[in-house]
Amino acid sequence: AVVSTQSTGLVPEDEDVPDINNIPDDERAAIDAVIARNKSTLSISTVGWMVSALMVFNYTDFLNVLVYDGRVNRGLLKIGSSLVGVNLLVGVYLVVYLSYIRNKPDWTNHTHPALIPVATLCACVGLVLCTVALWPVWGFLTLPILFTLFMGLVMLATLLPV
Secondary structure: OOOOOOOOOOOOOOOOOOOOHHHHHHHHHHHHHHHHHHOOOOOHHHHHHHHHHHHHHHOOOOOHHHHHHHOHHHHHHHHHHHHHHHHHHHHHHHHHHHHHOOOOHHHHHHHOHHHHHHHHHHHHHHHHHHHHHHHHHHHHHHHHHHHHHHHHHHHHHOOOOO
């Protein structure tokens, strides 16, 4: 194999490119302080999703539909909700238990590598089952309703001090 010694043009060879791995500790601390100060999870989009989710929840009378409406397929809703619950439990295990209780900040290298694909599969199947269970009530609006409520919950979760 022939190795080319020509420049790729991505990084100019004549310019001094800083090495971010060799920053002095005092400069690294200053950079980390600026990043921490500017790292706010409260933004216009966060508030927008949460307000939208509250409006959808109120306008669709979501809780009363889940509890009392006879058109809801209760069997599929229970199975779908259970699968979404499995997804949430895996998330709590990985983020809260491993990170904060067991003091393993790098929870991506945990001892159970199959947990993330299992949680993803449970969430996807659970979403499909919940959509099918609620389809008789709202029809094609079921997907935007569930998506808006999901995004509102995700944005609310980003504000929790965990």
